[in-house]
Amino acid sequence: MKIDPSHLEILSAVVSAGGLTEGAAVLGKSQPSVSRTISMLEARIGSRLFEKGRRPLRPTELCLTLAAEGRDIFDATERASQAVIKYAGGKSGTARVAGSPIFMDGVISNMIAGFQVAFPDVRIDQSYGYASGLMEQLAAGNIDLAICPMKNDHVPPGYDFEAILPGRNVIACAPNHPLARKTSLKLEDIVAYPWIAPPPDSPLYEDLQKVLKGIGITDFKVSFSGGSLVSVMNVLKGSDSLTVLPYSVVFLQKHLKSLIALPIRIEHPERQLGLLRRIDRPERPAVVRFRKYIKQEFASLSHTIGEQERNMLWRK
Amino acid sequence: MKIDPSHLEILSAVVSAGGLTEGAAVLGKSQPSVSRTISMLEARIGSRLFEKGRRPLRPTELCLTLAAEGRDIFDATERASQAVIKYAGGKSGTARVAGSPIFMDGVISNMIAGFQVAFPDVRIDQSYGYASGLMEQLAAGNIDLAICPMKNDHVPPGYDFEAILPGRNVIACAPNHPLARKTSLKLEDIVAYPWIAPPPDSPLYEDLQKVLKGIGITDFKVSFSGGSLVSVMNVLKGSDSLTVLPYSVVFLQKHLKSLIALPIRIEHPERQLGLLRRIDRPERPAVVRFRKYIKQEFASLSHTIGEQERNMLWRK
DNA sequence: CAATCTTCATAACGTAGAGTTATATTAATC
DNA sequence: GATTAATATAACTCTACGTTATGAAGATTG
Incomplete structure (x- = not known):
């Protein structure tokens, strides 16, 4: 019955x-x-x-x-x-997010920590990739959100891109680097040091080349390449190397005293960091909540950077 | 939602x-x-x-x-x-049953024990009463089943009565009673002993009077009256008293060696022990099951009594 | 890569049942 | 016995569940 x-x-x-x-x-x-x-x-x-x-x-x-x-x-x-x-309400579920390794490790993961505290029942699945790969993953439905640099007017059809931070790179080194102590910095000062490069398929690698070319350095020595952020920082710390990193990444490491930016204004890429997603795929509530959280965190980060900015002197 | x-x-x-x-x-x-x-x-x-x-x-x-x-x-x-x-299926629920005290204590409660083992989730609510009171309780819906003696052709309208055992009383005493040792019993032998009577409102009390009158005793001494079966048995055991009890009650106590019946055939009442219930009130499954169990137990008891009967000598 | 297979989605339709309001019954109370 | 309060019944509407037939689409295979 x-x-x-x-x-x-x-x-x-x-x-x-x-x-x-x-x-x-x-x-x-x-x-x-x-x-x-x-x-x-x-x-x-x-x-x-x-x-x-x-x-x-x-x-x-x-x-x-x-x-x-x-x-x-x-x-x-x-x-x-x-x-x-x-x-x-986006308070449970899963958000699958991917982005360029340096950004994910240097910026996003810090934000995720805060998100997890606020929404402990939302699971974040993080993975890594660069623009083209990320778009494939989005198209295949393997990830919900990509965080990567992109030119605002080059967003391919079928995708939505929200810029969250202007692309801006700096020359970074360890806090104990000889150049860190110099009060006035000349371009000639930096040519003597070896360079660390991000993985060759990374857009940062291209940035590095452009930057050095932009300040007149065509022949540079790459002493280390291919590592993730932690490896890069470790190598920087134990050597006199320099590298090019997004300012936001360096900024967030500053209070940890593991990275500093040299006050040399370098050419910034035309790309903007942003959130990329498929326009056709409906977003799950947890993804919406995560995306908005990240946007808000970046807004706040932008503001903080802007504040600091005014008190700094940048050399061209 | x-x-x-x-x-x-x-x-x-x-x-x-x-x-x-x-x-x-x-x-x-x-x-x-x-x-x-x-x-x-x-x-x-x-x-x-x-x-x-x-x-x-x-x-x-x-x-x-x-x-x-x-x-x-x-x-x-x-x-x-x-x-x-x-x-x-009558394997859970409650059956509310009531009956004359001597019967309930001497016969039914033994049967209930077996029923409880077979159907542990059926709750039995037992209470006591005599015919008129029992019918009131049935009519008021306070009990589901009454077990009492009744004349088969005197069942009031609205009630159903199933006879389960012919009314048959015996003279009972303790196993250590002087008369128990005698091989041949004469009526004159029993007049010397005091009598125990059931409660005055019990039909057994009337039976007792009829029995004694039937065997020619009009003037008898009642030394104890009003007790339940346990009290009656205790008094019998500690004295030389006699009493009148339903044969079934004595029969079931026999193997406990707490009661015996004197082999004197006495007048039996025209009543039959039976199961009384309201005809208009639908029986709950647990009650059906209990009623059928009791009927079956009595059928088996009748049979056993019949077997024993053939090997006994009864004096008129 | 076309063909096939399997599985899910949709359409169309009949019916049971759950919702409604209005009203009749009935048990309890004084 | 009259009154009150709660439940049962009636009559009707409409949602939604059940059916069969069929269409659409992902997965599989030669």
Whole structure:
């Protein structure tokens, strides 16, 4: 015998409310509706649920047993509703995000930490990639959001791009670098030092070349290449090398005293860092929440950088 | 947002079966029916439950959460169904039974013990009373079944009476009574001993008088009256008293060596012991089961008594 | 890569049942 | 016995579930 679970829910409401009228009120239904539902349930199970001809409705033993199950069912649907609300509000679920390694490690992962504290039930799946690969992953539906530099007017069709930070690179070195102590810096000062390069397929590698060419250096020595941010920082720290990194990355490492930017204004790429996603694929709530969180964090970061900026002297 | 619990059940079936078609088969429904139910559920909660355009249907995270609740709901309805089946089969519930004290204590309670072992989830509410009171209790709906002596052709309208044992009384005494050793008993032998009487409102009290009058004793001494069976037996054991008791009661005490019947055939009442119930009130399954159990036990008891009977010599 | 297979989605339609309001019954109370 | 309060019934509408038939699309295979 298959019993309709919602009938048990109704039964439970009637029993705990202490009557048909009150039960119907609790359920937000009319009294006759509930009355008939109970009658049909009685007919179906072939047993009375309430003693006949008793006016403060008296539940039978079987009724109480069934009502207890009804309560369980009510609780389960309630939990389900809450789960839906939580999910729809972006407070649970998964956001799959990918981006260029240096950015993810140097900036995004710090932001993710804050997000996790605020929304512990949202799972973040992070992976790495560069623009073309990221777009493939987006198209294939393997990731929900890409964080990468892109020229604002070069966004391919089918994608949406929100700029969150102007592309801006700096020459970076370890805080104990000889040049860090110099008060006035000349271009000639930096040519003597070896360079560390990001992985050759990274857009930063291209930036490095352009930057050095821009300041007149065509022949430079790359002493290390291919590492992730942590490796780059470690090598910088243990040597006199220089490198080119996004300013935001260096900025966030500053208080850790592991990186500083040399006050030389260099050519900045025309790209902007931004959030890339497929326009056709509906965003899951957790992704929306994560994306907005990241946008807000970057807005705040931009502002902080802007503040600091005014107190600094940059050489061209 | 109110979610229909049966939708969650269906979702759970689809998820655990691994597809719409299999899920529908498990549920005993057609595939389009299940398909549409899922679609409507998705529309109602505003989130996908299965990833779009994936052919081995892949549940989303939210879907798995809801399916887990669906499983709980399924389990609850299953428990409810089992409870109904158990109840309808008379294997759970309550039977309220009442009867004359001596019978209840001496015979019925022994049978109840066996019933409880066989059906531990049936609760027996026992109480005491005599014919008129029992009928009132039946009429008021306070008890389901009365066990009492009644003349077969004197059953009042509205009641059903099933005879289960002919009324038959014996003169009983303790096993260590002086008369117990005598091989041949004469009526004159018993007049010397004091008598114990049941409560004055009991039909047994009337029987006692008739019996004694029947064997020519009009002037007898009642040394104790009003006790229940245990008190009667205790008094018998500690004195040389005699009493009149239903043969079935004495018979069942025999192996306990606490009572014996004197082999004197006395006048038996025209009443029969039987099961009395209201004809208009539908019997709950547990009551049916209990009543049939008692009938069967009495049939077996009758048979056993009949066997013993043939090997005994009764004096008139 | 076309063909095929499998599985899910959609369409169309009948019906059960859950909702409503209005009203009749009935148990409890004074 | 009259009154009151709660439940049952009636009559009707409409949602939604069930069906079968069929279309569409991802997966698989030669």
